[in-house]
Amino acid sequence: MRELLGVNPQVLALALARMSESVGNSFLIVVLPLFIATDFITGATFGLTEVFITGFILSIFGFVNSPLQPFTGRLSDSTGRRKVFVLFGLVLIAAASFAYSLATTYWHLVGLRVLQGIAGAFIIPTTVALVNDLATEDNRGGNMGTYNTFRLVGFGVGPVAAGGVVAAGPYSIPFGASTVTITGFDAAFYFAASTATLAFLLVLTLIRDPEIEPSEDEGSVYSAFVVFDKRGENLLDPVFALGAVSFFLAVGIAVFATLGDIVNTRLDQGPEMFGLQFAAFVLAQILLQAPIGRATDFYGRKAFIVAGTIMLVPTTLIQGLIPDLTLFSGLISDPWLMFLARFLQGVAGAMVFAPALALAGDLATKGNSGTTLSVLTMAFGFGVAFGPLLSGFLVAWGFVVPFAFAAGLAAIGVAIVLTQIDEVIVPKRAIPLLGKVT
Structure with a gap:
């Protein structure tokens, strides 16, 4: 496989993990606006319209994780470790995805998106750095391209499938002598949590930290800027x-x-x-x-x-x-x-x-x-x-x-x-x- 694709096998494993996580995370782009529009979510809006709150909830992920990325990137450099940061971020993603099924107010959703934004800050820069560490100057472009391809496959598949999962609900699941019924929204949130869990298991079992020396740069966290x-x-x-x-x-x-x-x-x-x-x-x-x-x-x-x-x-x-x-x-x-x-x-x-x-x-x-x-x-x-x-x-x-x-x-x-x-x-x-x- 390495000769066929020209990439490090561990990069392929990491790419598969990010693809899995991206499927579940991108589910929320479609599911959350539908969820907000239902009677499941209520509470004070402080004068804000439902449309504005929906846009705010969706965009807060990027506004939270982006400024935090230099901190997690620098921390992974100073410790010489990447894998533990990826695993921690995936745990947060899985927990937040599951917790959406328990949310009842708009501000529960805001808090969970903030948590997922923090998770993204742990995952995004450290996975890219890990790809860079595993690659060489002769195949770095191929490794980066393959990693991004798999990640984008997950990002593209998620929204396509999400609407169908919600629309097909509620689901009746046999459980012993009784039957458990869950809504289409709960099924979508559980699925998102399961994809993050699968990604966690892939990283845990297939990825190892490369041998890199911890950074000795004593500058501030924004010294790269x-x-x-x-x-x-x-x-x-x-x-x-x-x-x-x-x-x-x-x-x-x-x-x-x-x-x-x-x-x-x-x-x-x-x-x-x-x-x-x-x-x-x-x-x-x-x-x-x-x-x-x-x-x-x-x-x-x-x-x-x-x-x-x-x-x-x-x-x-x-x-x-x-x-x-x-x-x-x-x-x-x-x-x-x-x-x-x-x-x-x-x-x-x-x-x-x-x-x-x-x-x-x-x-x-x-x-x-x-x-x-x-x-x-x-x-x-x-x-x-x-x-x-x-x-x-x-x-x-x-x-x-x-x-x-x-x-x-x-x-x-x-x-x-x-x-x-x-x-x-x-x-x-x-x-x-x-x-x-x-």
């Missing part, structure tokens, strides 16, 4: 530059998420088509992350990041121009044109994120993978959380405005990649004209 290049070769520190590009990418992806009703009205389509369009980005990522990551091991990281950020500009902007475009009139319907734009945006994302993680891994000094890579994972998490809020605000000035703004950020990302980021390792088959090797 160096804005300017200390070497004086560029204006920006390369890790900060990669983090900025990751943030711009995530914003471009996420502005679409909160515009479902507007998109459906403009394109005269149903919610099923919107779901398909939303999933198109993930589909492209699943198909391309692994081969692109592997390709960066031969051709270098920067060429793909440059191509991806350039491609991100038109694929983001065009989403805001549909159905005003007449160029494709008669060739493809507006809903499928949106699907195509989202898919191509996913292609752009696949060319940016895994190569950026691999390049950050190349830049990480020995024993500091958690701290260094947390810059990118935190930036991406903030972008995913910030994008929906941004689009909800900017769409008041016109449908195209949030997409144009995100495309503008992507254009800034192109300039940053071209001028502030260099290769660290000499590619086996270098692509010319894309900068020197530092």
